[in-house]
Amino acid sequence: MNLRNIWLLLAIAGAVIPWYYLAGFLAANPLDIAGFLAASTVNDVGRGFVADLLISSLVFWIYMFSRRPDGPAPWPFIVINLFIGLSCALPAYLWASSGRRSR
Known part of the structure; x- marks a missing residue:
């Protein structure tokens, strides 16, 4: 299995696994x-995780914009980051980025 396929599998896992746990909360508390x-x-543990996630997302966004025009367009991955999560957006970006390099 090559690295590009690993990025794709991690993006899928990064979408499915967190939402598996969030589904219970969202079912009980819609919107x-x-x-x-x-x-x-x-x-403090939850606040620490939230702070880590926000800082990591900000770093990811800065990195994506710094890679333009060599990397993929950042906006789709920002949407994925905001609505699905960083655990999906980051490997999805790496998957898309690795496809651009192989062309």
Whole structure:
């Protein structure tokens, strides 16, 4: 299995696995953004994970924009990052980026 296929598998896993856990909360609390934010920052551990995720996402966005025009367009991956998650967006970007290099 080559690295490009690994990126694709990790992007799929990064979409499915986190949403598997989030589905329960969203089923019980549809469209409750305030409740979601409160639950994710209920203690220092949660706040630490949220801070890590936000900083990592910011670094990822800066990296994508710094790679233009060599890399793929960043906007689709920002949408993936915001609506699915960084665990899907980052490997999806690496998958798309590795395809551009092989052409």
